[in-house]
Amino acid sequence: MITGITRGPVDLVTPPDGDNFRYGLGFPMQIGPRQAALLCNLRTEQMPTGDFENGADVLLFDDIGEISETVAVPITRNERTTHPETDSPRIIVKYPIVGGFVPYGARRADGQAHPCAGTGFGVSEALDFPMLPDGSYSKADKTKSMVRRAVVHQLTFDGRAFTAHEDRADDDLLAVPESDWIVYVNGLHTAIPDGDDLLYPACATTGDASLCWPTPTAAGVCRWQFREDRWQLSHFEPVAMSRQADEPRILYDEPVELAAAEPSLVRDHDGSLLFTARMCGDDEEDHVIRVWRSSDGGRSWSTVIEQSQARGQAPITINRASDGTVYLAANALGRERDLLWLWPLNEQRTGLLEGMEIRDALEEFGPPPTGPVWFMDHPTAVTLRLGDGQWHHILVCRLMDRGEHAGAAPPPQTGMYVEEVTSSGPAIPEWHFED
Numbered sequence: 307m308i309t310g311i312t313r314g315p316v317d318l319v320t321p322p323d324g325d326n327f328r329y330g331l332g333f334p335m336q337i338g339p340r341q342a343a344l345l346c347n348l349r350t351e352q353m354p355t356g357d358f359e360n361g362a363d364v365l366l367f368d369d370i371g372e373i374s375e376t377v378a379v380p381i382t383r384n385e386r387t388t389h390p391e392t393d394s395p396r397i398i399v400k401y402p403i404v405g406g407f408v409p410y411g412a413r414r415a416d417g418q419a420h421p422c423a424g425t426g427f428g429v430s431e432a433l434d435f436p437m438l439p440d441g442s443y444s445k446a447d448k449t450k451s452m453v454r455r456a457v458v459h460q461l462t463f464d465g466r467a468f469t470a471h472e473d474r475a476d477d478d479l480l481a482v483p484e485s486d487w488i489v490y491v492n493g494l495h496t497a498i499p500d501g502d503d504l505l506y507p508a509c510a511t512t513g514d515a516s517l518c519w520p521t522p523t524a525a526g527v528c529r530w531q532f533r534e535d536r537w538q539l540s541h542f543e544p545v546a547m548s549r550q551a552d553e554p555r556i557l558y559d560e561p562v563e564l565a566a567a568e569p570s571l572v573r574d575h576d577g578s579l580l581f582t583a584r585m586c587g588d589d590e591e592d593h594v595i596r597v598w599r600s601s602d603g604g605r606s607w608s609t610v611i612e613q614s615q616a617r618g619q620a621p622i623t624i625n626r627a628s629d630g631t632v633y634l635a636a637n638a639l640g641r642e643r644d645l646l647w648l649w650p651l652n653e654q655r656t657g658l659l660e661g662m663e664i665r666d667a668l669e670e671f672g673p674p675p676t677g678p679v680w681f682m683d684h685p686t687a688v689t690l691r692l693g694d695g696q697w698h699h700i701l702v703c704r705l706m707d708r709g710e711h712a713g714a715a716p717p718p719q720t721g722m723y724v725e726e727v728t729s730s731g732p733a734i735p736e737w738h739f740e741d
Contacts (some may be wrong), residue, residue, distance in 0.1 A: 307608050307633055308650060310728045313665055316510060316705065316721040317373050318346060318365075321379060326351050327360055327696050328710075329722040330703035331402050334688045335426070335496045337463040338410040339739040342690045343369055344702070345428065346378060346404035346722060349710075353442040356711030360384045361400035361429070368470055368693030370700060370724055381459065382430070382471045386437065399435040403428040406504040406530065407498025410463045412501075413738040422502060427530060427537035428459040428470065429480070429492045429508065448518035449558045456480035456490055456515070460536050471472050473536060473548045479515055480539060481527075487542040490529060491514040493527045493583075494686050495570035497530065499737070504530045505604065507569035507581065510542050518560070523548040525566035525583040527604050542708040545569070545598050545607045546583050555587065564591050575734070580655065582624040582634060592619040593639060599655060611691070618642040619666075625687040628699040629731030635664060635685035635701070644680035646667045646703060648727075664725075667705060671678075671719050676709025687727060687738050697733035 320330040350358040385398040400434040407426030414420055434453040455478040462469045480489040493507030493726035506528040511520035524544030531540045546566035564587035571581050573729040579600040585591040597611035618637030626632050631650055634729050638647040638661075645663035652658070664686035667680035675679045687701035706720045 307629070307730045308633065308648070308727060309730050310660060311662070311664055311701070312725045313670070314645045314723070314725065316719060317724045318375050318378075319694060320361055320723040321348060321375055321378055321380070328706070328716050328720050329372070329375070330704040331497055331684045331686075332403050332724065333402070333686060334690060334700050334702060335405075335407045335470065335689075336690050336737055337366070337407055338465060339741060340691055340693050340695060341366060341463070342692060343407070343468060344373065344462070344724070345381075345403050345405070349706070350384075351710060351716050353440065353652060353711050354713040355442045355445060358442060359399055359401050362403040362472075364468060364470065366388075370692070370698065373724055379468075382456060382457075382472070387434075395437040396433045396434055396439070397443055398432050399443065400457075401431040402492070402495070403430040403702045404492040404496060405429055405459070405461065406506055407461060407463075407612075408504070409737055409739075410465050413737050413740060415559065415738060417738070420502070422532040424463050424465075425462040425532060425537065428461060429489070429506075430457045430459070430649070431455070431491050432457050448718065449560045452516075452518060453515045453621070454490060461725070477480075482510065482542045485542065486512040486603055488512070488515040488546075489539060489542060490520060491567075491631075493525070493569040493571070493624075494621055494684065495572075496688055498571060498573055500529070500603070502532070504537070505571060505579070507571040508529055508610075509567060509569065510544070511589055515693060518558070519563060520563070521548065521563060523563070523565060525569040526569060527579070527581065543604050545581050546585070546596070551587055562587055564588060568621045570625070572624050572626040573610065574626075574632060580620055580624055580632060580651075581607065584621045586619070588704045590614060593617055595622065595634065595636075595658070596654070597624065597634070597651070611651070613658065615639060618645075620683045622685050625701070626689065627699045627727055627729040627734040630731040630734045631729050631731070634658070635645045635687065641668075642679065643683050643708070646682055646685055664701070665723070673706040675717050676707055676708065676714040679708050681708055682708045689733070691735070691737070692740070697735060699727045699729065701727050
């Protein structure tokens with residue numbers, strides 16, 4: 307049972323290499339017996355374009371009270387380039403890196419050394435746009451002249467140093483072997499172990515992956531395997547499929563499908579898999595909660611929870627606290643972005659128990675400077691073994707003033723928040739180590 311949540315001040319604000327950027331989304335993962343890494347997304351500020359991301363940093367930590375941007379190391383940044391035929395300026399916008407890792411020193415359940423220990427991967431989008439004179443881009447170009455590329459980063463940790471290098475594919479497509487599926491965007495949760503493999507939530511299409519909204523699409527589960535000294539995508543299993551709306555919304559002159567995006571995945575105490583995704587496209591899908599379950603290792607899935615008008619129009623994730631309590635985290639209905647809430651699943655995994663507030667940005671910080679609402683969203687959580695040898699359930703979210711998407715200066719509260727969720731039962735180890 308979840309018993310509490312810390313609510314501290316902002317943890318990460320400005321990266322070491324520029325005060326015109328702010329930290330946003332964060333994805334923690336275990337990388338050693340008592341060491342964790344935080345993959346940190348960056349956003350470009352004071353530009354009249356929303357979602358103007360700028361790559362990612364990584365920082366290592368063994369105590370959440372000591373998390374600091376002073377130890378952050380850049381992995382990737384946006385690139386400025388030119389069109390190969392017209393020589394017109396373009397910008398490649400780098401989006402968050404989310405992946406998985408087998409910690410250094412990890413062992414299999416039988417006590418043998420894990421053959422992939424100290425290695426992992428990360429996936430991100432690189433969206434190539436025409437660059438405007440002020441150095442920004444137009445989101446309307448997503449449906450006109452944007453080029454999407456999937457980027458894989460191979461990650462290592464040897465107990466001392468963490469490395470990340472881009473594993474650039476020849477065709478820039480993350481194609482699933484012996485399949486028509488192409489993985490084009492990551493989910494909102496780091497991968498979970500499955501034997502020696504890693505299971506990773508993501509979205510894929512059998513259409514043109516370079517489009518803003520490729521069709522048809524699915525949110526589902528990828529299997530990654532370590533072969534030939536690198537992590538490689540081996541399989542994709544769709545869980546939630548997009549579909550046509552009866553009366554589709556029009557965005558940038560294009561109809562929008564009813565879609566599933568930003569998926570997340572956990573393993574339950576009985577070994578089954580639980581999955582959710584952000585549904586969107588009309589008033590029903592924008593606010594519905596759905597949870598899927600698989601009891602055969604992810605080969606087949608069934609809907610076990612469906613609740614209408616249950617959340618805000620914002621990302622939702624499924625997470626497992628340190629004692630095994632499975633819960634959903636999202637913005638509350640009617641407080642579309644500025645009140646984060648969690649709902650534990652009942653023991654039968656057929657419904658939700660009474661919820662609990664994570665953070666209320668409006669109550670804590672007052673009205674946002676430019677409004678209309680704060681964006682306190684994109685919650686994601688992982689249980690980590692830290693420097694004290696104990697397992698801690700770490701939840702990360704971002705906060706920004708909605709006006710920053712239109713170029714407003716960031717207020718002092720903007721940044722990444724790293725909290726701990728406590729629970730009453732004994733901790734269930736996520737990984738096996740010798741000590």
